[in-house]
Amino acid sequence: MLEAYRDIAPQTTLDEIRALAEVLQGRTIQHINSTRSGGGVAEILRRFVPLTESLGIRARWDVISGPPEFYEVTKAFHNALQGGEADFAARDFDIYLACVKENAARLTLAGDVIVVHDPQPAYLLEYTRPDGAHAVWRCHIDVSRPHERVWRFLRRAVAKYEAAIFHVPQFAQDLPIPQLLIAPSIDPLSDKNRELTDAEVTAVTDRFGIDRRRPILVQVSRFDRFKDPLGVIAAYRLVRQTFDCQLVLAGGGADDDPEGAEVLAEVQAAAAGDPDVFVLELAADSHVAINALQRAATVVLQKSLREGFGLTVAEALWKGTPVVAGAVGGIPTQVFNGVNGFLVHSPEGAAFRLRYLLSHPKQARRMGSRGREHVRRNFLITRHLRDYLLLMITCLYGTKASGPLQLTGGTVEPAVR
């Protein structure tokens, strides 16, 4: 399976994966999360598990389950941990704990290394702890400004793991355990990121009435105030004073998100009457359409005011499209200002950089190509897999940054010169 990434991912990463896998033969990594479909975690695990197995390492993927009220509580936790305001009753915590306890009785924890993903199953270790296994908690959300009560509750569980893993340093917390950093990734073979023919791209733009002969500015994101879609429209209006361009704001449906629907209505009102602004509500599985829009774009925007990691930036850069993005969350680790795109702080800043890129197409192409290379080295699923193998070795061979280890002849030992 790893072969599928040859000529796409860096050969050195593939070599590292094979070298690391050699010392992990017959070991088991077990992933536990809360859903087998939908969402970024399930998407990545669906690829990780067979890839890991293909390397001779056993991979298990177990999913906790619960009644709808459990998921209502965990969704509220999820939002609160990302800074949302919420009130919780003692009953909410009871519902959560009872459900995790039931799952602990049902699940077999059987990995050499057990990775528990996100808050939903975090309390599992409270009720079951297999002998000799190394358990780590993997956080996929931005907990840099969490709801205090919910974080305090979660922290009690997380502190019992051997380590916690966050996307970027800014998400790390005050914890008594090591906090490792593993950035998320995109899969270059997925529908959202695979190569498309020009005809496939045109089919999508034609479907929405977008003119590929004129510059296209695209922002792909939920209709959410933190993504600043109104700021994007403001920037576009400033650019329109000198450039005949189009703006595409593409986001998921907002049926289950009252605030999303409200923001969408505001965006539609702001765009009303301008035939060159396309506000697209796309279904959750519109991966090829998003891929095509990012490829058709002259510049991709991600003008977030607050962001988790912002993987849509990596997706755009992977397609060789330069990006103008807010300097927040994980975006500065993806966009080097002036190298593969621009970091901005205001609609005016975005407009200025957009005008620059539209008037310097060669420079824009060069930035796009640097962006693709940056993603190839740092944000593909192969690098992510390599990091998980390193994590396994770190857990199994017990380094605590006291000194380097070295891999020699299929074993791991302290590094000597």
Add this chain to the structure above:
Amino acid sequence: MPHDARTSRSLIGPFEFRKAAILVEATPMRAGSISQLLTGVTLATELSIFYHLHQHFLVDPNILPEYPNDFARWVAQHLGNGVVAERLANLNLFRAANLQEIRHEITVALAQYLAHTSDRRQVQPGLEFIFCQPRILVLPCRETAATPEAFLEALRTVDIQSIAYHLFESKVVPTGARNDFTRWFEALGFTDLADRLDTFDPYLNSLEDNRNYLVKLIADGLRRHNHA
């Protein structure tokens, strides 16, 4: 000295190209001002100092950023203090024999600034400098070189992270100021080439530029050596 070189070659083993795979750990230490940065640099592990001085080489081998280390970049970007940022950009990493020397240089630069200013600027919450440190696993590369000519060929194509490892790793495991490449050629008796390699400052270029420069330098050195 061709004679010395031949004698040495039989004693010196092939050059084994290696590289480091790293997993990064965020430590609890954070700094929101110059004085907190001074405290952090004083208390941080040596590996943490190493990481913040070299990590840009790991992220993108084609780029030499405006500020060549995390300390300088953070001071410039988030504290808006160009004077201190430039002092931190101008560290003499190349000649420092070990990380203690580098730590000392940073702390002196920060302490001297603080001694002569009332600057107490503090970054906004969320923009603090977070001290990280690497967990390092050293891996062998495919390439080994038994002769200088084979070394040159391998250098042209070896994983760029291997070049980073051999240029900078001597700062983590002190072996004197000279890097692995210099010491290997020196041991083989290529003293002129070793001396020229020793005057080359890899901190002034991107990693790929370093590769190109090394290839040119070594090709030229071997030509001269063979000619002599």
